[in-house]
Amino acid sequence: xxxxxxxxxxxxxxxxxxxxxxxxxxxxxxxxxxxxxxxxxxxxxxxxxxxxxxxxxxxxxxxxxxxxxxxxxxxxx
Numbered sequence: 001x002x003x004x005x006x007x008x009x010x011x012x013x014x015x016x017x018x019x020x021x022x023x024x025x026x027x028x029x030x031x032x033x034x035x036x037x038x039x040x041x042x043x044x045x046x047x048x049x050x051x052x053x054x055x056x057x058x059x060x061x062x063x064x065x066x067x068x069x070x071x072x073x074x075x076x077x
Contacts, residue, residue: 003051003061006044013041039069046072 001009017037020030043066050064 001047003048006048006051010041010044010048013037013044017041039073042072043067043069046075 017034020026020034020037023030026034047064047066050067051061054061054064
């Protein structure tokens, strides 16, 4: 995936998240999907940051890989 594809996927996830959140009461399935969206979105933002860092240090941005959800979600803010 290139940067534009990654950003398009992030945008699609944000749109889906907004639709779900605007829906009022949420089922357990919807809450699970919201968690899934948040985690995938975080993974994609991490991937963008990796790609930017690789470019900054004259490395191949295509060598960046999606990190496991558990790793990305464990980062300290």
